[in-house]
Amino acid sequence: MIVELKDKKTLEDIAKFENEIFGVTAFSLKQLEEMSEIERYKFIELYEDEKMVGYVILLDSIDVWEIMKIAVDKEQRKKGYGDKLLNYIFNFVQMPIMLEVRENNIPAIKFYRKNGFEKIGVRKNYYHDTNEAAHIMIKEF
Missing domain, CATH: 3.40.630.30 (Gcn5-related N-acetyltransferase (GNAT))
Structure with missing residues (x-):
């Protein structure tokens, strides 16, 4: 539910x-x-x-x-x-729906791609705890 x-x-x-x-x-x-x-x-x-x-x-x-x-x-x-x-x-x-996902979070990236999201950009050093980049993804309607 x-x-x-x-x-x-x-x-x-x-x-x-x-x-x-x-x-x-x-x-x-x-x-x-x-x-x-x-x-x-x-x-x-x-x-x-x-x-x-x-x-x-x-x-x-x-x-x-x-x-x-x-x-x-x-x-x-x-x-x-x-x-x-x-x-x-x-x-x-x-x-459109947007999100950011850690560049090393491969399972999440695959999940979003499977659901129609596309990578449109990168934010370098976005996550302060690891300095990982964030992939910016979007799903258009």
Whole structure:
């Protein structure tokens, strides 16, 4: 089941995922709370058996949607949950979707390509923890 942001408890669950999956680049609970109060941010969660298995944080940047974060529980990967989240977004978005992904995150890059994203640029030294470049990817509609 896919739903949009439910309540503060959901933000706590997302913050927990953030720490487990993204480490030093994770959004804090405070940041997530602040983002949830801004209309341009959209939080979408995916539940299986009433347990959150993944989420997407989107930002409406006027002429493009930006995927700020997309995550699936490490134990639930390779089950199509990421595809479900993206397909949900694709069904309501009528403008391009952009994202940045670490240059060394080959599984994520393959996942995005499989879902119709194309690389349009590179941001050198984008990730402060490793100085990795970010690949900028976009899906046009």
